[in-house]
Amino acid sequence: MASNGACDTMRVFLLAVGCWLNLLIKYYAMESRANHNQVSHCPNKCLSCVQWLPLFKKKKQNSIEKFQNHDIIVYVLGGPGCGKGTQCSKIVEDFGFIHLSAGELLETEVKTGSETGKMIQEFKKEGKLVPSEVVVKLLKQAMQRSGNRKFLIDGFPRNEENRLTAEKMLGIQPTIVLVFDCSEEEMIRRVMQRNQGRVDDNMDTIRKRLKVYKESTLPVIDYYAKKGKARKINAERPVEEVFRSVEAVFSELGLVKRGKTIV
Numbered sequence: 001m002a003s004n005g006a007c008d009t010m011r012v013f014l015l016a017v018g019c020w021l022n023l024l025i026k027y028y029a030m031e032s033r034a035n036h037n038q039v040s041h042c043p044n045k046c047l048s049c050v051q052w053l054p055l056f057k058k059k060k061q062n063s064i065e066k067f068q069n070h071d072i073i074v075y076v077l078g079g080p081g082c083g084k085g086t087q088c089s090k091i092v093e094d095f096g097f098i099h100l101s102a103g104e105l106l107e108t109e110v111k112t113g114s115e116t117g118k119m120i121q122e123f124k125k126e127g128k129l130v131p132s133e134v135v136v137k138l139l140k141q142a143m144q145r146s147g148n149r150k151f152l153i154d155g156f157p158r159n160e161e162n163r164l165t166a167e168k169m170l171g172i173q174p175t176i177v178l179v180f181d182c183s184e185e186e187m188i189r190r191v192m193q194r195n196q197g198r199v200d201d202n203m204d205t206i207r208k209r210l211k212v213y214k215e216s217t218l219p220v221i222d223y224y225a226k227k228g229k230a231r232k233i234n235a236e237r238p239v240e241e242v243f244r245s246v247e248a249v250f251s252e253l254g255l256v257k258r259g260k261t262i263v
């Protein structure tokens with residue numbers, strides 16, 4: 001009798017474990033399909049009972065990890081007027097990235113006339129760097145809104161504090177860092193000819209921006225160079241020639257032009 005009882009208990013136990021494993025397998029199969037965008041919700045009513053299983057999982061999904069795990073992030077650096085924006089537009093056209101220019105995001109905030117916008121305008125006029133939290137917050141909002149997974153982050157990080165704040169607030173590391181290399185004389189010439197009515201496109205502010213670039217941004221570039229992530233490109237050539245070097249870097253990343261194959 002006693003041994004029959006033990007057998008029954010064991011049978012019930014094994015049955016329970018079997019059911020539990022079955023549920024787990026179904027749940028993970030479902031989650032895996034959802035991650036590959038094949039389904040956006042529980043595909044089958046009979047599986048709805050397994051939806052509470054995540055309660056037992058370590059909390060893992062938040063916006064920070066989304067950026068970390070799946071996205072291609074290209075930082076684009078170089079001195080004022082070296083041609084970052086020009087090349088980014090071409091990259092967007094050919095490789096389907098979303099272009100987030102830190103300078104443009106700040107300018108959009110200036111145009112709202114908000115108190116933050118007024119503060120930003122003063123920094124820009126002086127060629128100084130806006131506090132990191134302000135820029136990173138704008139970048140984060142833009143990244144979340146975009147729904148894209150390939151980001152060109154243009155003109156950021158400008159100093160070590162920017163870099164560390166992005167790591168902390170966004171949890172991001174760049175896949176690669178494009179560095180456009182150009183002489184000061186050429187950058188000054190390009191900025192002075194730009195003629196877009198920018199508050200900082202004047203000789204006095206350009207000199208200040210160049211100083212900030214040398215003192216604060218070059219150390220960030222050195223940091224990424226040491227990590228093997230910086231790709232220096234000679235930007236003192238015609239636009240199309242510069243872009244050919246950009247394309248070479250992107251093919252190193254395994255990305256190919258749209259229209260040729262799916263990226």
Ligand SMILES: Nc1ncnc2c1ncn2[C@@H]1O[C@H](COP(=O)(O)OP(=O)(O)OP(=O)(O)O)[C@@H](O)[C@H]1O
Binds near residue numbers: 078155
């Ligand atoms: N390779 C190039 N040769 C000549 N002119 C260029 C080249 N690339 C860009 N330009 C011109 O130089 C000016 C500055 O370019 P762009 O705005 O792309 O620079 P940027 O690095 O984004 O500047 P900033 O950091 O000030 O925002 C623009 O008028 C642009 O048309």
Ligand SMILES: O=c1ccn([C@@H]2O[C@H](COP(=O)(O)O)[C@@H](O)[C@H]2O)c(=O)[nH]1
Binds near residue numbers: 127162
């Ligand atoms: O990360 C950033 C980016 C920009 N700024 C301020 O904006 C101007 C213009 O930036 P561009 O990228 O050259 O358009 C720059 O001189 C800074 O004042 C910033 O503070 N932080």
